Amino acid sequence: MTESSAAPADVSSLSFEQARDELVRVVGELEQGAPTLEQSLALWERGEALAQRCEEWLLGAKRRLDAARTQGAGGSAS
Template sequence: MESPIEELSFEDALKQLEQVVGRLESGEATLDESITLYERGDKLRQRCAERLDRAQARIEAIRLDADGRPAGVKPFAAG
Protein backbone atom coordinates (compact mmCIF):
# COMPACT_ATOMS: atom_id res chain seq x y z
CA MET A 1 0.00 0.00 0.00
CA GLU A 2 1.25 3.49 -0.85
CA SER A 3 2.20 5.79 1.98
CA PRO A 4 -0.05 8.79 2.59
CA ILE A 5 1.48 11.73 0.73
CA GLU A 6 1.37 14.03 3.75
CA GLU A 7 3.69 11.62 5.62
CA LEU A 8 6.35 11.45 2.90
CA SER A 9 9.70 13.17 3.19
CA PHE A 10 10.71 15.46 0.34
CA GLU A 11 13.07 12.82 -1.01
CA ASP A 12 10.45 10.05 -0.93
CA ALA A 13 7.81 12.27 -2.53
CA LEU A 14 10.22 13.28 -5.28
CA LYS A 15 11.18 9.65 -5.91
CA GLN A 16 7.53 8.62 -6.19
CA LEU A 17 6.84 11.59 -8.46
CA GLU A 18 9.65 10.48 -10.77
CA GLN A 19 8.14 6.98 -10.87
CA VAL A 20 4.70 8.39 -11.71
CA VAL A 21 6.14 10.52 -14.51
CA GLY A 22 8.06 7.54 -15.87
CA ARG A 23 4.94 5.38 -15.89
CA LEU A 24 2.91 8.10 -17.61
CA GLU A 25 5.64 8.70 -20.20
CA SER A 26 5.90 5.00 -20.98
CA GLY A 27 2.43 5.04 -22.50
CA GLU A 28 1.70 1.63 -21.01
CA ALA A 29 -0.90 2.78 -18.48
CA THR A 30 -4.59 2.50 -19.25
CA LEU A 31 -6.66 5.67 -19.35
CA ASP A 32 -8.07 5.08 -15.86
CA GLU A 33 -4.62 4.29 -14.48
CA SER A 34 -3.19 7.39 -16.20
CA ILE A 35 -5.82 9.59 -14.55
CA THR A 36 -5.09 8.07 -11.14
CA LEU A 37 -1.35 8.46 -11.69
CA TYR A 38 -1.77 12.07 -12.80
CA GLU A 39 -3.83 12.90 -9.71
CA ARG A 40 -1.26 11.30 -7.39
CA GLY A 41 1.55 13.00 -9.27
CA ASP A 42 -0.10 16.38 -8.81
CA LYS A 43 -0.43 15.76 -5.06
CA LEU A 44 3.21 14.62 -4.88
CA ARG A 45 4.28 17.78 -6.74
CA GLN A 46 2.34 19.89 -4.26
CA ARG A 47 3.99 18.05 -1.34
CA CYS A 48 7.45 18.70 -2.77
CA ALA A 49 6.65 22.39 -3.32
CA GLU A 50 5.34 22.72 0.25
CA ARG A 51 8.46 21.09 1.68
CA LEU A 52 10.72 23.36 -0.37
CA ASP A 53 8.77 26.45 0.71
CA ARG A 54 9.11 25.45 4.37
CA ALA A 55 12.83 24.77 3.96
CA GLN A 56 13.36 28.15 2.31
CA ALA A 57 11.53 29.88 5.14
CA ARG A 58 13.94 28.29 7.62
CA ILE A 59 17.09 29.36 5.80
CA GLU A 60 18.79 32.33 7.38
CA ALA A 61 21.35 34.65 5.89
CA ILE A 62 24.28 35.83 7.99
CA ARG A 63 24.38 39.59 8.51
CA LEU A 64 27.79 41.21 8.61
CA ASP A 65 28.72 44.35 10.51
CA ALA A 66 30.67 47.26 9.00
CA ASP A 67 33.93 45.39 9.58
CA GLY A 68 32.70 42.27 7.81
CA ARG A 69 32.25 40.24 11.01
CA PRO A 70 29.11 38.14 11.56
CA ALA A 71 26.58 40.26 13.46
CA GLY A 72 23.53 38.04 13.48
CA VAL A 73 21.13 36.40 11.13
CA LYS A 74 18.13 37.51 9.12
CA PRO A 75 15.53 35.54 7.15
CA PHE A 76 16.59 34.48 3.68
CA ALA A 77 15.03 36.59 0.95
CA ALA A 78 14.85 34.73 -2.36
CA GLY A 79 14.89 36.68 -5.52
Protein backbone atom coordinates in the same frame (compact mmCIF):
# COMPACT_ATOMS: atom_id res chain seq x y z
CA MET B 1 2.87 -0.26 -9.21
CA THR B 2 0.96 -0.18 -5.94
CA GLU B 3 2.57 2.99 -4.62
CA SER B 4 1.26 4.98 -7.57
CA SER B 5 -2.28 3.76 -7.07
CA ALA B 6 -2.43 4.97 -3.46
CA ALA B 7 -4.70 7.87 -2.59
CA PRO B 8 -3.12 11.31 -3.13
CA ALA B 9 -3.94 12.34 0.44
CA ASP B 10 -1.32 10.02 1.93
CA VAL B 11 1.60 12.04 0.58
CA SER B 12 1.57 14.30 3.65
CA SER B 13 3.80 11.89 5.57
CA LEU B 14 6.44 11.61 2.83
CA SER B 15 9.85 13.20 3.10
CA PHE B 16 11.02 15.38 0.23
CA GLU B 17 13.24 12.60 -1.09
CA GLN B 18 10.46 9.99 -0.92
CA ALA B 19 8.01 12.27 -2.72
CA ARG B 20 10.58 13.22 -5.35
CA ASP B 21 11.59 9.63 -6.04
CA GLU B 22 8.00 8.48 -6.33
CA LEU B 23 7.21 11.43 -8.60
CA VAL B 24 10.02 10.32 -10.91
CA ARG B 25 8.51 6.82 -11.01
CA VAL B 26 5.02 8.19 -11.70
CA VAL B 27 6.28 10.36 -14.55
CA GLY B 28 8.06 7.33 -16.01
CA GLU B 29 4.87 5.30 -15.87
CA LEU B 30 2.90 8.11 -17.51
CA GLU B 31 5.48 8.39 -20.27
CA GLN B 32 5.19 4.64 -20.95
CA GLY B 33 1.41 4.92 -21.15
CA ALA B 34 -1.06 3.33 -18.79
CA PRO B 35 -3.36 0.59 -20.10
CA THR B 36 -6.55 2.51 -19.28
CA LEU B 37 -7.69 6.10 -19.05
CA GLU B 38 -8.66 5.54 -15.41
CA GLN B 39 -5.13 4.40 -14.55
CA SER B 40 -3.65 7.37 -16.41
CA LEU B 41 -5.87 9.75 -14.43
CA ALA B 42 -4.94 8.06 -11.14
CA LEU B 43 -1.26 8.39 -11.97
CA TRP B 44 -1.71 12.03 -12.96
CA GLU B 45 -3.52 12.82 -9.69
CA ARG B 46 -0.83 11.04 -7.69
CA GLY B 47 1.85 12.98 -9.55
CA GLU B 48 0.12 16.28 -8.84
CA ALA B 49 -0.10 15.43 -5.13
CA LEU B 50 3.56 14.42 -5.04
CA ALA B 51 4.65 17.58 -6.85
CA GLN B 52 2.68 19.68 -4.37
CA ARG B 53 4.33 17.84 -1.46
CA CYS B 54 7.77 18.54 -2.92
CA GLU B 55 6.86 22.20 -3.32
CA GLU B 56 5.73 22.35 0.32
CA TRP B 57 9.09 20.98 1.44
CA LEU B 58 10.99 23.43 -0.74
CA LEU B 59 8.96 26.42 0.47
CA GLY B 60 9.48 25.30 4.06
CA ALA B 61 13.22 25.05 3.47
CA LYS B 62 13.25 28.52 1.92
CA ARG B 63 11.40 29.95 4.94
CA ARG B 64 13.93 28.35 7.28
CA LEU B 65 16.84 29.77 5.29
CA ASP B 66 15.26 33.21 5.21
CA ALA B 67 14.69 33.07 8.99
CA ALA B 68 18.29 31.99 9.58
CA ARG B 69 19.57 34.82 7.41
CA THR B 70 17.38 37.32 9.25
CA GLN B 71 18.63 36.07 12.62
CA GLY B 72 22.22 36.12 11.38
CA ALA B 73 21.88 39.67 10.09
CA GLY B 74 20.17 40.80 13.29
CA GLY B 75 22.79 39.15 15.49
CA SER B 76 25.75 40.76 13.73
CA ALA B 77 24.18 44.22 13.94
CA SER B 78 23.83 44.07 17.74
